[in-house]
Amino acid sequence: MSAPEGRRRGRPPATVNGRTAPERLLDAALELFAEKGFDGTSVQDVVRAAGVTKGAMYHYFPSKDDLLHEIYLRVLRMQTEHLDTVVAMDLPVAERVHAAVVDVVVTTIENIQSATIFFRSLHQLAEENQRQVRRERRRYHETFRALVVEGQREGVFRDDVSAELAVDYCFGSVHHLPMWWRAEGDASADEVARTFADLFVAGIATR
Amino acid sequence: MSAPEGRRRGRPPATVNGRTAPERLLDAALELFAEKGFDGTSVQDVVRAAGVTKGAMYHYFPSKDDLLHEIYLRVLRMQTEHLDTVVAMDLPVAERVHAAVVDVVVTTIENIQSATIFFRSLHQLAEENQRQVRRERRRYHETFRALVVEGQREGVFRDDVSAELAVDYCFGSVHHLPMWWRAEGDASADEVARTFADLFVAGIATR
Amino acid sequence: MSAPEGRRRGRPPATVNGRTAPERLLDAALELFAEKGFDGTSVQDVVRAAGVTKGAMYHYFPSKDDLLHEIYLRVLRMQTEHLDTVVAMDLPVAERVHAAVVDVVVTTIENIQSATIFFRSLHQLAEENQRQVRRERRRYHETFRALVVEGQREGVFRDDVSAELAVDYCFGSVHHLPMWWRAEGDASADEVARTFADLFVAGIATR
Amino acid sequence: MSAPEGRRRGRPPATVNGRTAPERLLDAALELFAEKGFDGTSVQDVVRAAGVTKGAMYHYFPSKDDLLHEIYLRVLRMQTEHLDTVVAMDLPVAERVHAAVVDVVVTTIENIQSATIFFRSLHQLAEENQRQVRRERRRYHETFRALVVEGQREGVFRDDVSAELAVDYCFGSVHHLPMWWRAEGDASADEVARTFADLFVAGIATR
DNA sequence: TATGAATGAGTCTTCATTCAT
DNA sequence: GATGAATGAAGACTCATTCAT
Numbered sequence: 024m025s026a027p028e029g030r031r032r033g034r035p036p037a038t039v040n041g042r043t044a045p046e047r048l049l050d051a052a053l054e055l056f057a058e059k060g061f062d063g064t065s066v067q068d069v070v071r072a073a074g075v076t077k078g079a080m081y082h083y084f085p086s087k088d089d090l091l092h093e094i095y096l097r098v099l100r101m102q103t104e105h106l107d108t109v110v111a112m113d114l115p116v117a118e119r120v121h122a123a124v125v126d127v128v129v130t131t132i133e134n135i136q137s138a139t140i141f142f143r144s145l146h147q148l149a150e151e152n153q154r155q156v157r158r159e160r161r162r163y164h165e166t167f168r169a170l171v172v173e174g175q176r177e178g179v180f181r182d183d184v185s186a187e188l189a190v191d192y193c194f195g196s197v198h199h200l201p202m203w204w205r206a207e208g209d210a211s212a213d214e215v216a217r218t219f220a221d222l223f224v225a226g227i228a229t230r
Numbered sequence: 231m232s233a234p235e236g237r238r239r240g241r242p243p244a245t246v247n248g249r250t251a252p253e254r255l256l257d258a259a260l261e262l263f264a265e266k267g268f269d270g271t272s273v274q275d276v277v278r279a280a281g282v283t284k285g286a287m288y289h290y291f292p293s294k295d296d297l298l299h300e301i302y303l304r305v306l307r308m309q310t311e312h313l314d315t316v317v318a319m320d321l322p323v324a325e326r327v328h329a330a331v332v333d334v335v336v337t338t339i340e341n342i343q344s345a346t347i348f349f350r351s352l353h354q355l356a357e358e359n360q361r362q363v364r365r366e367r368r369r370y371h372e373t374f375r376a377l378v379v380e381g382q383r384e385g386v387f388r389d390d391v392s393a394e395l396a397v398d399y400c401f402g403s404v405h406h407l408p409m410w411w412r413a414e415g416d417a418s419a420d421e422v423a424r425t426f427a428d429l430f431v432a433g434i435a436t437r
Numbered sequence: 438m439s440a441p442e443g444r445r446r447g448r449p450p451a452t453v454n455g456r457t458a459p460e461r462l463l464d465a466a467l468e469l470f471a472e473k474g475f476d477g478t479s480v481q482d483v484v485r486a487a488g489v490t491k492g493a494m495y496h497y498f499p500s501k502d503d504l505l506h507e508i509y510l511r512v513l514r515m516q517t518e519h520l521d522t523v524v525a526m527d528l529p530v531a532e533r534v535h536a537a538v539v540d541v542v543v544t545t546i547e548n549i550q551s552a553t554i555f556f557r558s559l560h561q562l563a564e565e566n567q568r569q570v571r572r573e574r575r576r577y578h579e580t581f582r583a584l585v586v587e588g589q590r591e592g593v594f595r596d597d598v599s600a601e602l603a604v605d606y607c608f609g610s611v612h613h614l615p616m617w618w619r620a621e622g623d624a625s626a627d628e629v630a631r632t633f634a635d636l637f638v639a640g641i642a643t644r
Numbered sequence: 645m646s647a648p649e650g651r652r653r654g655r656p657p658a659t660v661n662g663r664t665a666p667e668r669l670l671d672a673a674l675e676l677f678a679e680k681g682f683d684g685t686s687v688q689d690v691v692r693a694a695g696v697t698k699g700a701m702y703h704y705f706p707s708k709d710d711l712l713h714e715i716y717l718r719v720l721r722m723q724t725e726h727l728d729t730v731v732a733m734d735l736p737v738a739e740r741v742h743a744a745v746v747d748v749v750v751t752t753i754e755n756i757q758s759a760t761i762f763f764r765s766l767h768q769l770a771e772e773n774q775r776q777v778r779r780e781r782r783r784y785h786e787t788f789r790a791l792v793v794e795g796q797r798e799g800v801f802r803d804d805v806s807a808e809l810a811v812d813y814c815f816g817s818v819h820h821l822p823m824w825w826r827a828e829g830d831a832s833a834d835e836v837a838r839t840f841a842d843l844f845v846a847g848i849a850t851r
Numbered sequence: 852t853a854t855g856a857a858t859g860a861g862t863c864t865t866c867a868t869t870c871a872t
Numbered sequence: 873g874a875t876g877a878a879t880g881a882a883g884a885c886t887c888a889t890t891c892a893t
Contacts, residue, residue: 033854034891035892036855036856036857044857063353066884077885078858078886078887079858142409189429191410195407199406202349203398218392219395225435273867284876294868448871448875449876477683479862480864491863492865495864495865496876556764557764561681598842599835602836602840606839610812610816635804636805688887699855857892858889859887863883865883866883868880870876872877
C-alpha cells in the first residue's frame with residue numbers, strides 16, 4: 024500500500040518495532056483519548072507514550088485535532104467495509120440484518136477504544152472534520168436503513184414503525200456499548216452480539 | 231426540596247427573574263456544558279452567562295466539578311422518581327415496561343441537555359462523584375431489570391436472553407438519543423417513545 | 438484621574454513604589470520593546486521586568502498586542518495635545534509652524550523609546566488596533582497640514598509644493614530620529630529641534 | 645558580480661524562469677520580510693514561496709539571518725554606486741545635491757520593499773552583520789555630508805546649521821518614505837523626488 | 852546537491868482556584 | 873456575602889536548525 028516507490032529521498036523515517044512515528048502516535052492517541060478523554064490528554068502525554076518528540080508529531084499531524092480526526096477516519100473506513108460485505112451476502116434479508124448487527128457489535132467490542140472515543144469526543148473535533156465524519160456516518164446509517172426498508176417491502180419486517188427510527192434504536196444500543204461493556208465482565212462479545220441481534224430482529228419482525 | 235424552613239435570617243439572596251444565583255449558575259452550566267462540553271467551558275463562561283462574579287460562584291459551589299455533579303444529581307433524582315412511579319402502577323408487567331420506556335424517552339428528550347452531558351462527561355467528573363453517580367445509576371438499572379425478570383418469571387418475556395443484557399440493550403438506545411435527536415427533526419418525542427417501547431417489548435415478548 | 442470613587446470592592450491592587458501592576462507592565466514593555474523589538478521580547482521578559490506574574494498580566498491586558506497598543510495610545514494622546522496647543526497660539530503662522538516642529542522634535546527625543554517603537558512595530562499591531570492608530574495619526578497629520586495650507590493662503594509659504602508632501606517631508610525627518618539620535622551624541626535635543634525647524638521653515642518660505 | 649568564472653563543474657543549478665534557487669530565495673525573502681516582517685516570516689514561508697526545500701535553503705544560506713543580511717548588502721551596494729555617480733558629476737554643488745536627493749528618492753521608491761525592511765529590521769540583524777551595515781551606511785552618509793560641507797565652503801549653503809544634522813534631516817525624510825508612500829497614491833515618484841529635493845535645497849541655501 | 856525527518860527550546864495564552872478586603 | 877486581584881501550572885503550537893541518507 025505504501026512500499027516500493029523506487030528510491031526514496033531524505034532521511035528515512037525511524038521505526039520502533041517496525042512502526043513509524045505517525046503509527047505510534049496514532050496508537051498512543053487512541054489509547055489515551057479512550058482512557059482520559061481528548062481534553063484530558065495533552066499532546067505531551069501522547070508524544071511521551073509514542074516515544075516521539077513534540078516537533079516530530081507536528082511534522083506529521085498539523086494539530087492535536089488531526090490526530091483525533093485520523094482515528095475517526097480509520098474506524099469509519101472499517102465499519103463501512105464490514106457493512107458493505109454483509110449487505111452483499113446472498114441471504115434472506117432478516118438473516119443479513121441479524122448478521123450485520125452481530126458484526127457491528129463484535130467489531131465495536133474488538134475496537135472498544137475507538138468506540139469509546141467516537142461519540143464522546145465528536146463534539147471536540149474541529150467543525151470541518153466533524154462535518155466530514157457525520158457525512159460518512161450518515162452514509163453508513165443509510166446503508167443499514169435500506170436493508171430494513173427491503174425487509175419491510177418483503178413483508179418480513181413490520182411497517183408500523185419508521186425504518187429510520189428502527190435504525191437509530193438499534194445503533195443506539197450498539198454505540199452505547201463502551202459505556203458499560205468490560206472485558207472482565209461476564210458477557211462475551213459473542214453473547215452480547217447474539218442477544219442484541221435477536222432482540223432487534225424479533226422486535227421488527229412481523230408476527 | 232430545599233425551600234421553606236420556617237424563618238429566614240440575614241439578607242435574602244438576590245434573584246434575577248425569580249432565580250437565585252446558584253440556580254442561574256446551574257442553568258448556565260447546563261446549557262454551556264451541553265453545547266461546548268465540560269472542558270470546553272470555562273468557569274468564566276459560566277459566571278458570565280449567569281450574571282454572577284467568580285467569587286460568588288465559589289461561594290456556592292466548591293469547584294467547577296461540583297457544578298457538574300449537581301447537574302447529575304438533578305437528573306438522577308428525577309429519573310428515579312419517574313421509574314419508581316411507573317413500577318408501582320397496577321398494570322400487567324408488559325404494560326409497565328412499555329410505560330417505563332415511553333416515560334424515559336420522553337423525559338430524556340425533555341431534558342435533552344442533561345442527557346447530552348450525562349454520558350459524554352461522566353469521565354470528567356471527579357473520581358468520588360463519579361462513583362456516586364454510577365451507584366445511583368446502577369440502582370435505576372436494577373429497578374428496571376427487576377421488572378424484566380418479573381416478566382420472565384410470569385412467562386410473558388422470553389428467558390433465552392439475559393435480563394441484564396436486555397436492559398443494557400434498551401437503555402443504550404435511549405441514552406444515545408442526544409446524539410441524533412433534534413427538536414426540528416421529523417420525529418416527535420411521543421413518536422420516538424412509542425416506537426422504542428414497541429420495538430423493545432416486541433423483542434423480549436415470548437412468541 | 439482615577440482616584441476617589443467612593444469605596445472600592447475586592448482586593449486592592451498591590452503597588453510597588455506607588456506604581457500598580459498595569460503601570461509597571463507598561464513601563465517594562467516600553468523599555469523592552471524599544472530595546473529588543475516587539476517580537477524579540479517575550480511576555481516572560483516583560484512580566485519578569487515588571488515584577489508581576491504572567492497570570493496577572495493577562496488579568497489586565499488581554500494579549501501581548503494590547504500592551505503594545507496601549508503604548509501607542511499614550512503617545513498619540515500626548516502628541517495630539519501638544520500640537521493642538523501650538524496651533525491655538527496667537528502667533529504668525531510661520532512661527533507656529535516653527536514652534537510645532539521644535540515641540541515635536543523635543544517631545545520625540547524626550548520619549549525616544551516610544552518613538553523607536555512607533556514606526557518599527559506598527560506592522561506588528563493587530564489589524565484592528567493598527568487601523569485605529571493610523572486613524573489617530575492621520576488626524577495629527579491633517580492638523581499640521583492645515584497649518585501649512587494656512588501659510589500658503591497667506592502667501593508666506595510657497596504654493597509650488599503640495600502641502601501634503603511637505604508634511605510628509607517634515608515628519609519623516611522627525612520620525613526617523615530614533616534611528617540615529619543618541620543621548621550621548623553631540624547634538625542636544627534643542628539643537629536638533631532648532632535646526633530641523635529652521636530648515637523646514639526656510640524650505641517652504643516664499644522667497 | 646558573481647557569474648562568469650571560466651569553466652563550470654558539476655550539475656548547473658536548476659532555474660525557474662531563469663532564476664536560480666538562491667535568487668528565488670532572496671526574492672521571496674524580500675517580499676515576505678517587507679510584508680510580514682522578519683520575525684513574522686518563517687523559513688518555511690520563504691522556502692515555500694521560493695519553491696525550494698528547507699534543506700536547499702540551508703545549502704545556500706547558513707541561516708535565516710544571512711538571507712536578511714544579503715538583502716541589506718544588495719541595497720547598500722546600489723545606493724553607494726548611485727551616490728558616487730552623482731557626486732562625480734560636473735555640476736555646481738547645489739545642483740549635485742539636488743540630483744542626489746532626486747536619485748535617492750526615486751531609487752528608494754523603486755525598491756520600496758528593501759526600503760521597508762531597511763530600518764524596520766536593522767535591529768534584528770545579527771550583531772556582527774548589523775555593524776557591517778552601519779559601517780557601509782555611515783560611509784554613504786559621509787559622502788553626502790562632504791557635498792554639503794563643500795557647499796557651505798563655497799558659500800552657497802548656509803553655515804549656521806551643522807552639515808551633520810542637515811544630512812540626517814534630509815535622509816530622515818527619505819527613509820521614512822516606506823511608511824506612507826503607496827504606488828496607488830496620488831504622488832508619483834518624480835513628484836515626490838522633486839518636492840523633497842526642492843525643499844531641502846531651499847532650506848540650506850543661503851539667502 | 853538536495854531531501855525530508857527530527858529536534859528541543861521557546862512562544863503566547865488559558866484557567867481553576869485562592870486571597871485580601 | 874461578595875468582589876476583583878493575583879497565582880502558577882499547564883496547554884497547544886512554532887520554528888530555526890541539524891541530521892542521515
